[in-house]
Amino acid sequence: MQRKLLHNIPFDALKIGMEAEHTRVLHADDLYVFANSSGNLNPMHLPKEDGDGDGSPEALAPSMWIASLVSAVLGCDLPGPGTIYRSQSLRFVSQAQAGETLVVRVRLLEKGEGRLARFATTVTTQDGRPVLEGEAEVIAPARAVTFDPAEVPGLILQDHQHFDRLLEAAAPLRPMRTAVVAPEEADALAGPLLAAQHGLIEPVLVGDPDRIAAAAQAAGLDISGVEIAPAPDHKAAVERAVALVREGRAGALMKGHLHTDIFLGAILSRESGLRTDRRLSHVFVMDVPGLDHLLMVTDAAINIAPDLMIKADIIQNAIHLAHSLGLAEPRVGILSAVETVNPAIPSTLDAAILSKMADRGQITGGLVDGPLAMDNAVDLAAARTKGIKGLVAGHADILVAPNMEAGNMLAKELTFLAHAQSAGIVMGARCPVILTSRADDEKSRLASCAVAVLHAARSA
Numbered sequence: 463m464q465r466k467l468l469h470n471i472p473f474d475a476l477k478i479g480m481e482a483e484h485t486r487v488l489h490a491d492d493l494y495v496f497a498n499s500s501g502n503l504n505p506m507h508l509p510k511e512d513g514d515g516d517g518s519p520e521a522l523a524p525s526m527w528i529a530s531l532v533s534a535v536l537g538c539d540l541p542g543p544g545t546i547y548r549s550q551s552l553r554f555v556s557q558a559q560a561g562e563t564l565v566v567r568v569r570l571l572e573k574g575e576g577r578l579a580r581f582a583t584t585v586t587t588q589d590g591r592p593v594l595e596g597e598a599e600v601i602a603p604a605r606a607v608t609f610d611p612a613e614v615p616g617l618i619l620q621d622h623q624h625f626d627r628l629l630e631a632a633a634p635l636r637p638m639r640t641a642v643v644a645p646e647e648a649d650a651l652a653g654p655l656l657a658a659q660h661g662l663i664e665p666v667l668v669g670d671p672d673r674i675a676a677a678a679q680a681a682g683l684d685i686s687g688v689e690i691a692p693a694p695d696h697k698a699a700v701e702r703a704v705a706l707v708r709e710g711r712a713g714a715l716m717k718g719h720l721h722t723d724i725f726l727g728a729i730l731s732r733e734s735g736l737r738t739d740r741r742l743s744h745v746f747v748m749d750v751p752g753l754d755h756l757l758m759v760t761d762a763a764i765n766i767a768p769d770l771m772i773k774a775d776i777i778q779n780a781i782h783l784a785h786s787l788g789l790a791e792p793r794v795g796i797l798s799a800v801e802t803v804n805p806a807i808p809s810t811l812d813a814a815i816l817s818k819m820a821d822r823g824q825i826t827g828g829l830v831d832g833p834l835a836m837d838n839a840v841d842l843a844a845a846r847t848k849g850i851k852g853l854v855a856g857h858a859d860i861l862v863a864p865n866m867e868a869g870n871m872l873a874k875e876l877t878f879l880a881h882a883q884s885a886g887i888v889m890g891a892r893c894p895v896i897l898t899s900r901a902d903d904e905k906s907r908l909a910s911c912a913v914a915v916l917h918a919a920r921s922a
Contacts, residue, residue, distance in 0.1 A: 468609040470542030473577040473602035476570055482540035483567040485588070486531055488523050490560045491619055496527045509560055521560040528558060528594050531566040532583045536600055540568055541579065544603030548578065551596040563588040568598070577602045618752040620881045625749045625909045628756075628787070628885075629660070632912035635919050637664045640896070640911075641703035641712040643725060644696050646673035648681035649900045650718035653907040655683055662911040666712060668703045669693050696720040700728040704736055707893050714914050716896040726764070729891055741765065741775035742890040744897060745783050746873045747913050750882040757840075758784060758792075758860040759876070762869030763897065764888065770812050773862065774825055777816065779889035780860045781828040786917040794820075795839035795858030796832025797868070801850055803833065809864035816862075828860070829853050836861075836872075885909035887917070894918050 471480070490509035497503050506513030507524045514520065529552055537545050558564055565586050572580040579602045585594035640663040645651040651674065654665040667674050668691040678685045691706065693699035700720070706712040715736075717725050729736045744763035747756055760780045765772055777794055784792035796813035803810045813832030820830035831854035838845035842856030850856075863869030876882040883906045888895035894914035898907050 468538050468543050468611060470544050470603050470607045471540060472605055473541070473573070473579065476541060476573060476579060476602060478570055478573065480540060480570045481567060482535050483565060484531065484535050484539070485563060485565050486534075487563050488558055488560055490521060491621075492527065493521065493523065493560060494619055494621065495617060496524055500524070500526070502526075523558040523560070525552075525554045525594075528554070528564070528585055529596075531564065531585060532568065532594070532596075532598060535566050535568050536581065536598060540570070540581075541600065541602040543607045543609040544605075546601040548599040548601060550583070550598045553595045555592040555595060558585075558587065558593050564593065571597070577604060620751050622749040622751070622883045622905060624756045625883055625885070625905055625912075628747075628909055628912045628916065631788075632662055632915045633660075635915055637661050638713045638911075638915045638918055639664045639666065639711070640714040640716050640914075641666045641668050641691070641706045642716045643703045643718050644669040644693075644699045644720040645718035646670060646677055647719040648677050648683070651677050651683055651685075652681060653898055653902070654716055654718075654911075655685070655688070656904055657908055657911040658688070660908055660911075662908065662915055663714070663716075665689075665716075666691055666703075666706065668706070669696075669699045669718065696724050697728070700725050701734070704728050704731075704734065707736060708734070712893075713918055714894045714896060715891075716911075717898065722763075722897075726888075729888075729895065736892040738890060738892060740779060740890045741768075741772050742888055742895075743772075743776040743779045744886065744888050745780050746869075747783070747787070747885040747887070747909070748873065748876055748882045749884075749909070750876055750880055752880075753840075755859060756787065757858075757876075757882075759869055759873045760860065760862055761866060762863065762873045763866065763886070766866045768865065770815060773812055773816055774819060775890065777820075777825050777830060777860075777862055778827075780862070781825070782921065783887065783889055783913070783917055784859060785827060786920040787913065789859055792828045792859040793854040793857050794828050794830040794832075794860040794862060795834045795854050796830065796862045797836060797839060797872075798833035798864055799835060801833055801835045801838055801848060809833065812864070831855065832862070834858070883909065885913045887913050 505511035506520050509521045567584050568581045581598045583596045583598050642654045642665045657663045666689045693702045743761040746759040761776045798809040803814045810833040831852050838850050839858040845855035886897045894917050896910050896914050898910050
């Protein structure tokens with residue numbers, strides 16, 4: 463967003479009765495920014511918290527945040543840059559809540575010695591309800607100053623509202639009976655139990671009962687009332703879990719504390735597994751702070767060096783998952799190092815062919831374009847700079863990596879450098895397969911279960 467230059471009015475040019483005003487919408491994010499910058503963590507001023515115990519969040523603007531709006535008018539407009547506060551009287555007449563529009567006004571009352579200027583200061587709601595009244599005394603600038611605020615750093619909150627919406631969408635659905643394979647360590651057991659507490663899944667713990675009980679005891683977890691399906695080892699556990707799905711006694715699988723190759727091996731068995739006519743692939747569903755939509759990254763965990771037809775399956779799997787998450791026509795960016803076809807870079811050839819396959823109906827349900835470099839897949843300005851047109855460039859919902867190494871690095875970079883949270887699910891089997899990491903936090907584990915529940919419900 464381009465910011466206008468700020469100009470001041472020096473003391474000698476000030477005239478009694480001069481006025482200035484700002485109009486500001488109070489966003490929920492403003493409350494988080496103030497809480498972090500001031501250290502005031504009073505839950506009365508946090509968007510989702512019930513600070514007074516009445517059963518609903520208050521999301522009241524802190525009074526001193528409202529007062530800071532007055533300083534913005536004095537410091538930016540009247541007198542403007544170069545102004546220094548001397549004093550401010552404040553009377554808070556009423557409260558403001560997130561979502562309200564506030565009008566901040568200052569009016570020059572008096573000029574005095576030493577460039578002192580006294581202002582009446584008010585804040586009202588857009589419909590005229592008074593919120594703040596008072597007076598400010600400032601030292602006005604001596605000379606004209608112009609300031610360009612373009613270099614002031616911006617802020618990105620590390621919140622994950624997209625995952626909040628996923629959890630809200632999954633909340634009314636019936637808990638999905640999920641076979642959890644070898645939850646024999648505390649981290650592997652805590653995730654499914656947490657999801658059960660939130661009503662997302664009904665876990666069936668498949669593995670060694672003694673090890674599961676020991677893990678629960680060590681972590682202080684209560685597994686009373688949770689069904690346990692005994693299995694002597696990891697191979698037997700995943701085979702038992704797959705059988706539960708084939709028999710209709712479970713609607714999803716969840717990986718616990720076992721090697722991924724053992725876990726996937728039983729799923730891929732031609733005789734007793736959960737294969738379909740499509741290749742299995744992994745999809746990270748990511749909530750990236752500052753991005754206004756969910757971002758999916760595939761394949762980052764299963765297919766090491768996929769060929770053209772495997773990539774087609776990877777794309778189709780991701781599109782189907784996107785449909786389940788509410789995207790009617792997801793935009794798919796096929797990534798490479800460059801955005802032009804170069805025979806020396808095989809991934810650019812694959813990307814061009816896959817785009818044409820989508821044009822011809824061999825990949826359906828989404829808009830597919832490539833090759834795209836990462837910058838012009840997700841940033842519209844970067845795409846325009848390079849002259850790339852189309853409906854995907856700058857707006858990709860799904861990023862298709864050229865191989866597992868690139869996909870895994872991309873997902874981890876978003877997680878650990880951009881503070882994204884990720885949910886993980888394997889597509890292409892007869893049921894959703896939840897694949898979480900020991901490094902996942904609670905919200906990521908819940909989101910993985912929510913994604914699986916939504917996909918199962920909306921693809922039934």
